[in-house]
Amino acid sequence: xxxxxxxxxxxxxxxxxxxxxxxxxxxxxxxxxxxxxxxxxxxxxxxxxxxxxxxxxxxxxxxxxxxxxxxxxxxxxxxxxxxxxxxxxxxxxxxxxxxxxxxxxxxxxxxxxx
Amino acid sequence: xxxxxxxxxxxxxxxxxxxxxxxxxxxxxxxxxxxxxxxxxxxxxxxxxxxxxxxxxxxxxxxxxxxxxxxxxxxxxxxxxxxxxxxxxxxxxxxxxxxxxxxxxxxxxxxxxxx
Numbered sequence: 590x591x592x593x594x595x596x597x598x599x600x601x602x603x604x605x606x607x608x609x610x611x612x613x614x615x616x617x618x619x620x621x622x623x624x625x626x627x628x629x630x631x632x633x634x635x636x637x638x639x640x641x642x643x644x645x646x647x648x649x650x651x652x653x654x655x656x657x658x659x660x661x662x663x664x665x666x667x668x669x670x671x672x673x674x675x676x677x678x679x680x681x682x683x684x685x686x687x688x689x690x691x692x693x694x695x696x697x698x699x700x701x702x703x
Numbered sequence: 704x705x706x707x708x709x710x711x712x713x714x715x716x717x718x719x720x721x722x723x724x725x726x727x728x729x730x731x732x733x734x735x736x737x738x739x740x741x742x743x744x745x746x747x748x749x750x751x752x753x754x755x756x757x758x759x760x761x762x763x764x765x766x767x768x769x770x771x772x773x774x775x776x777x778x779x780x781x782x783x784x785x786x787x788x789x790x791x792x793x794x795x796x797x798x799x800x801x802x803x804x805x806x807x808x809x810x811x812x813x814x815x816x817x818x
Contacts, residue, residue, distance in 0.1 A: 623806060632809045633746070683805060689797065691807055693747075
């Protein structure tokens with residue numbers, strides 16, 4: 590079964606610093622990969638997705654992620670953190686065929702220091 | 704643009720009571736999913752429906768049941784509630800047939816508190 594692992598349950602960066610949230614997937618076949626963001630007491634909002642097109646994917650709010658098959662990774666980055674980026678971030682995987690559900694990673698809580 | 708609508712947004716129940724959550728998917732979406740997110744946890748898949756038929760089943764307790772109706776809205780019924788059922792319940796919808804963009808669109812969630 591496919592799964593994703595997010596390294597680091599908590600990440601703290603200074604405002605203006607680089608944000609790097611790590612995600613590795615386990616699948617013999619490259620799946621669809623997603624990053625969702627969840628603000629406190631809110632639903633899950635799609636940041637970006639990889640669906641076997643360009644390996645570098647740009648999303649909303651200045652975030653981007655690069656699919657690296659050789660490393661089975663899909664790390665999320667943002668060049669300069671903003672206070673409003675403080676939230677919970679979930680990496681998720683979905684197979685191209687078969688079951689359509691998303692399987693989420695454990696989540697990473699991003700804190701931005703002034 | 705229309706989004707996934709969930710109701711109620713908040714629900715408080717006593718142990719052993721029953722609760723029903725409703726979900727209205729984005730128009731023309733053919734698949735509905737239910738997820739449960741406990742405090743500080745990642746969302747766990749419960750069950751999904753494609754064209755009103757159950758398409759996949761996850762870690763849904765036997766005390767829970769769900770269905771999708773002819774108008775594509777879905778309901779999650781939870782009986783004999785336990786304290787551990789307190790969680791945020793998300794509904795999501797997607798377009799699986801035809802042009803499949805892959806992502807699920809999530810509602811704002813229904814927060815269930817069991818006392």
